[in-house]
Amino acid sequence: MSERVVSVIVPCRNERRYIERFCAGVLSQQVPSGWRLQLVIADGDSDDGTRELLQQLNASDSRITWIANPARIVSPGLNAALKVAAGEIIVRMDVHTDYAPDYIAQCLALHAETGADNVGGPWHAVPDADAGAMQHAVAAAFQSRWVAGGASSRRLDFNGWVDTVYLGSWPRQTFERFGGFDEQLVRNQDDEHNLRIVKGGGKVWQSSRIRSTYRPRATLSQVFRQYLQYGYWKPFVMKKHGQAASLRHLVPSLFVAALAVLAVPALFGVVWPLLGLLALYGAAVLAMTLAVWQQQASPVPVVLRIPAVIAAYHLGYGIGSLAGWWDVLRGATGRARFATLTR
Incomplete structure (x- = not known):
């Protein structure tokens, strides 16, 4: 009897x-008996020596396959990898995430247990071993349900049916039924694909047994640009599916719009409405900072940076959303400036 294949x-x-x-971490995964692992990496025209290193890794281990991704963004790379993946189960992974030794084994087990069209785990942010106070603050804020708007994907203990999961794993039939990733989306292509699954009658399952740790951005500017992109591409997803925006997606853009509107009378000396809104937001950020600190006790240098991180999340997402809605409503395609790497 031939081995079954799971492709990463x-x-x-x-x-x-x-x-x-x-690659070493993936290849050391505890794949169950009767399964064979394949690792497919789509390289987006790297110019730092990554491609040459991938060629060496491929020559030393036949389980590794690399292909070119001239588009240089995630969704075309995923689709290109799907075309050469031989697995009956497809597992998506990210280079900046560390995985429990049984990550793939748990994905396979939960597919068998649930019959879901996509199975994944929570999004768990952990700083690098040598991280400074800012990256610790980014990770602490990232994990807070108050900052994340109550998203299930940030709840490490949640098990159940959800709208989306971090990364994900799919039976091949899922892509045959619902299609691949939308190559027009630089960000949110995973959310859009999950939305397509759920709207099409499929199911997505999140399990706390699928464990991984994500390395968040290390600087405030990187966080801002990351969430600027998340905010920008979300309206394109909503337009495609006729999806109403949830409150957690609307609040940042409404806040930024209110700031812009109240800045006009402030230019003519009527500053109290703007100051009042900023005071309310400052109180909200302080409350969220205290909630983050209560959830995850941190040293003072980390706590002092959390308000700036929260503001970077909100302002980045809000400004990005407004820019995205502007382009969507005037029928424009996504702008190149919102497609650059944020690391």
Whole structure:
């Protein structure tokens, strides 16, 4: 009886610093008896030596396959990897995430138990071992349900049916039924694909047994640009599916719009409405900071940076959303400036 294949698909670009460690971690996964592992990496025209390193890794281990992704963004890379993946189960992974030794085994087990069209775990942010106070603050804020708007994907203990999961794993039939990833989306392509599954009658399952740790951005500017992109591409997803925006997606853009509106009378000396809104927001950020600190006790240098991180999340997402809605409503395609890497 021939072995069954599980394929790991990974888009990457300029990851020479991390790619060897990542590949070693994937290849050491505890794949159940009767299964064979395949790792497919789509390289987005790396110019830092990543491609040459992938060629060496491929020559030393036949389980590794690399392909070119000239588009340089995630969704075309995922689709290109899907075309050469031989697995009956497809597992998506990210270079900047560390995985429990049984990550793939749990994905396979939960597919058998649930029959879901996509199975994944929670999104768990953990700083690098040598991280400074800012990356610790980013990770602490990232994990807070108050900052994340109550998203189930940030709840490490949640088990159940959801709208989306971190990364994900799919039976091949899921892609045959619902299609691949939308190559027009630089961000949110995973959310859009999950939305397509759920609207099409499929199911997505999140399990706390699927464990991984994500390395968040290390600087405030990177966080801002990351959430600027998340906010920008969300309206394109909503337009495609005729999806109403949830409150957690609307609040940042409404706040930024209110700031812009109240800035006009402030220019003519009527500053109290703007100051009042800023005071209310400052109180809200302080409350969220205290909630983050209560949830995850942190040293003072970390706590002092959390308000700036929260503001970067909200302002980045809000400004990005408004820019995205502007382009969607005037029928424009996504702008290149919102497609650049944020690491």
